[in-house]
Structure formats: C-alpha cells, structure tokens
Amino acid sequence: MFEVLWDMLVIRVLLCIFENVNKATQPCPCGFYNHPEKECVCGPGVVQKYLSKISGPLLDRIDLHVEVTPVNFSELSSSRPAEKSNLIRERVIKGREIQDKRFAELEEVHANAQMSANMVRKICEIDEVGRGLIKQAMEKLGLSARAYDRILKVARTIADLAASENIEIEHLAEAIHYRSLDRESWAG
C-alpha cells in the first residue's frame, strides 16, 4: 500500500513539474507573444504578469533560456550552411576532456555544471571588464545569486568549447544572453 501511495506521489510531482515546464514554454496566455505572423491578444501588462509567475525559482534552476519563435517551412528548408555535426561532436568531446582534467582530483564533480558556489568563485575567474558586464546584467535583469553562478558556469563551458583558458568577454556575453527569460524588459 505504501508503495502505491509513493508511486502516486511521484506521479503527482512529475505531473506538476511537467505542467510548470509546459507553462514556461508558452510565452503568454494566448501563446502568440513575439510570433512573427500572428498577433498576441493579451492586454497591456498581462504578458509581464504571466512571465513573472513562471520566472524566479523555476527559471533559476534552468541553465539555458533561449527564446524560440516559430519558423516557417521555407526558412527550414533553405540551404543555409550549417556546421557539420561531427565537428560539433569533436568540440564537445574536447570540452569534456578539459573538464575531466579540471576536476580529476574530485570524486563527485566531473563537469562545470556540478561546481559548488565556492568552486565557481575559484574556477570561473573573470577580469575587471567581465565583472562590469555581469554587474550591469545583474542590475538590468534583476538576477539572483543563483543565476549569477549559472552564468559563470555556462560561460566557463562556452570557454571550454572554444578551448580558451580564460573566460573572455564574448563567452560571458553569450552566457548572459542565455538568461533571456530573466529579462525584465521581456514583455516590452
């Protein structure tokens, strides 16, 4: 009996998570905010209010936010040159090797994502310019300390993928860009 109750509880929690993530995938109640062809019919302030409900703790726990607008078929089938997947694969393998070396002496940490807040401070060093950029982003986007750590971890991973020893300003800027749902200005 206990097991059945436990299973039901697990299912309930999973449904709840799915519901929240699903909500997070809708840009607004009508679903057409930022749609290239259809018009969002949500009133002024509604989108902002809707987003503020799903943001915060849930968004804090997600490393990368990317806003995706619908793509029409001609764009999908256009012959834009794309990077070959075997090259991407090689880059990812090299990036993982750099991380394996970095954490070789630690039993429980194998990747940047697993770093503690203290490790982030030590390993994800940024220079004065970088600190200025991240400070500006924190203030403008109203980021939490948790989001700050995530930006640094993601920036470190972007730098690893570029085989760069230091986190350069472009790596940091890209990582900040992946917090797009934190943007206070998101809904205008």
Ligand SMILES: [Zn+2]
């Ligand atoms: Zn809408």
